[in-house]
Amino acid sequence: MSDIRIYVEEAPGQRRELPAPTDMGLSLMELLKASDYPIQATCGGMALCATCHVEILAGPPLPEPSDDEWAMLDTLPQLHETSRLSCQIRLAPNLDGLVVRVAEPA
Amino acid sequence: MSAVISTDICIIGAGPVGLFAVFEAGLLKLRCHVVDALPQPGGQLSEIYPKKPIYDIPGFPEILAGDLVDNLLKQIAPFHPTFTLGERVERFAKLDDGSFQLYTTDGTEIQCKAVAIAGGLGSFEPRKPAVENLERFEGGKGVHYMVRDPEHFRDKKIVIAGGGDSALDWTNFLANVAADVTLVHRGTTFRGAADSAEKVKNLHEAGKIKLVLSSNVTHLHGNGHLEQVTITGNDGRTETVPLDAFVPLFGLTPKLGPIGDWGLALDNDAVVVDTVDYSTSLPGVYAIGDINTYPGKLKLILCGFHEAALMCQGAFKYIYPDKKYTLKYTTVNGAPSL
Ligand SMILES: Cc1cc2nc3c(=O)[nH]c(=O)nc-3n(C[C@H](O)[C@H](O)[C@H](O)COP(=O)(O)OP(=O)(O)OC[C@H]3O[C@@H](n4cnc5c(N)ncnc54)[C@H](O)[C@@H]3O)c2cc1C
Ligand code: FES
Numbered sequence: 001m002s003d004i005r006i007y008v009e010e011a012p013g014q015r016r017e018l019p020a021p022t023d024m025g026l027s028l029m030e031l032l033k034a035s036d037y038p039i040q041a042t043c044g045g046m047a048l049c050a051t052c053h054v055e056i057l058a059g060p061p062l063p064e065p066s067d068d069e070w071a072m073l074d075t076l077p078q079l080h081e082t083s084r085l086s087c088q089i090r091l092a093p094n095l096d097g098l099v100v101r102v103a104e105p106a
Numbered sequence: 107m108s109a110v111i112s113t114d115i116c117i118i119g120a121g122p123v124g125l126f127a128v129f130e131a132g133l134l135k136l137r138c139h140v141v142d143a144l145p146q147p148g149g150q151l152s153e154i155y156p157k158k159p160i161y162d163i164p165g166f167p168e169i170l171a172g173d174l175v176d177n178l179l180k181q182i183a184p185f186h187p188t189f190t191l192g193e194r195v196e197r198f199a200k201l202d203d204g205s206f207q208l209y210t211t212d213g214t215e216i217q218c219k220a221v222a223i224a225g226g227l228g229s230f231e232p233r234k235p236a237v238e239n240l241e242r243f244e245g246g247k248g249v250h251y252m253v254r255d256p257e258h259f260r261d262k263k264i265v266i267a268g269g270g271d272s273a274l275d276w277t278n279f280l281a282n283v284a285a286d287v288t289l290v291h292r293g294t295t296f297r298g299a300a301d302s303a304e305k306v307k308n309l310h311e312a313g314k315i316k317l318v319l320s321s322n323v324t325h326l327h328g329n330g331h332l333e334q335v336t337i338t339g340n341d342g343r344t345e346t347v348p349l350d351a352f353v354p355l356f357g358l359t360p361k362l363g364p365i366g367d368w369g370l371a372l373d374n375d376a377v378v379v380d381t382v383d384y385s386t387s388l389p390g391v392y393a394i395g396d397i398n399t400y401p402g403k404l405k406l407i408l409c410g411f412h413e414a415a416l417m418c419q420g421a422f423k424y425i426y427p428d429k430k431y432t433l434k435y436t437t438v439n440g441a442p443s444l
Contacts, residue, residue: 040359042154043155048154048155067297071270074269074270074296074297075268075270076356077233078236105359106233106356
């Protein structure tokens with residue numbers, strides 16, 4: 001078992017480090033919620049609500065969004081090129097060093 | 107719109123729990139009026155997951171969320187509940203005689219003897235795009251976040267923004283109603299239903315609508331009422347288009363909204379209740395379903411149904427403190443009605 005480190009940019013230049021286990025099948029949304037970020041995750045991680053929207057700022061490349069994730073992202077009025085649904089990102093060893101920002105709730 | 111509605115219980119929220127509360131109230135011969143910010147009943151089931159099967163409703167090994175809502179509506183029809191849909195309850199006041207007066211965003215006024223808050227996650231509010239002056243043209247001045255009555259747009263010039271199913275569906279529908287429809291989408295492809303996207307493309311090719319891709323509406327202009335919008339392409343080019351209405355359709359997201367300001371005891375944005383009858387800290391006001399909290403709370407439809415049954419007993423006693431109620435089985439009394 002190995003922990004990875006995920007960084008959350010809380011303000012420009014201010015990053016909080018979150019150690020994250022990779023052997024529990026957790027999603028990034030679950031890690032952020034457990035770390036008290038204001039994420040509603042209304043649909044519980046089914047790519048149905050977009051209340052877990054994050055921006056990926058830096059770090060290792062991520063797998064492409066699924067069609068369901070794209071379809072949901074497309075409904076957001078403020079979409080960034082690096083927007084993702086954090087519930088669709090599984091914490092895995094190859095995500096060590098990922099930097100994200102929690103998007104403002106729409 | 108302005109109207110005064112008089113009823114026994116006003117139910118705030120037409121989710122599954124609010125709808126079932128109508129049934130339980132009906133068994134006690136209490137009339138209900140139901141208000142919801144959404145244009146259709148069903149709460150999360152209609153808004154988030156209408157096509158998903160639910161497996162933990164007693165008596166239904168599997169039922170689609172949308173079908174459960176239809177069944178609930180059928181089950182309460184004999185009690186003739188009345189509905190105000192597409193309006194959010196904004197304020198309420200308790201009167202000296204213990205009754206209540208509620209006001210919606212659109213000025214509808216409801217007089218009732220008891221209030222049941224079945225507000226779930228809060229009211230579903232439109233996701234708003236970052237457009238300059240957007241708020242200035244809300245409230246009947248040209249910006250519409252939902253299409254409640256398509257006739258409102260007859261022979262008007264409209265600009266719709268969005269790339270999901272509702273933007274596609276309304277573009278297709280309003281192409282035959284409005285004088286001029288422009289759909290603005292920030293991408294180049296649509297991810298809504300393939301046949302709706304195909305219809306939009308065909309209408310565009312036939313010259314019936316305008317399609318502006320890789321662009322966003324960025325500014326609204328007008329004097330009192332919306333007159334023009336600026337559309338900015340991803341390449342930075344801008345275009346100003348005259349119009350009567352701007353319809354941004356980016357879906358809805360739940361917000362606790364005004365319920366948090368009504369002076370009720372809250373814990374983490376949920377209304378604290380007494381599990382004897384799901385009464386809140388204000389006598390005559392009850393809270394059932396996802397919106398309430400108590401030790402052991404489970405946010406499940408099943409639990410909300412149970413809460414609705416006990417809540418109605420409490421409301422009956424509040425409304426008729428001198429009347430005695432004895433429990434009757436529906437199997438004994440036959441098909442219920444008011
Ligand atoms: C993806 C998903 C799957 C789920 N699966 C299950 C399942 O399998 N089994 C299960 O039991 N539960 C399930 N749930 C949970 C279930 O949907 C909720 O417990 C249920 O919807 C709660 O019902 P409710 O009537 O309390 O609230 P809601 O369904 O949230 O309805 C509340 C309504 O109140 C309205 N409202 C709020 N404030 C106001 C106001 N001020 N004025 C006017 N209207 C207002 C809202 O617009 C909304 O329509 C699931 C939830 C999700 C998101
Ligand atoms: S939690 Fe609903 S989309 Fe991620």
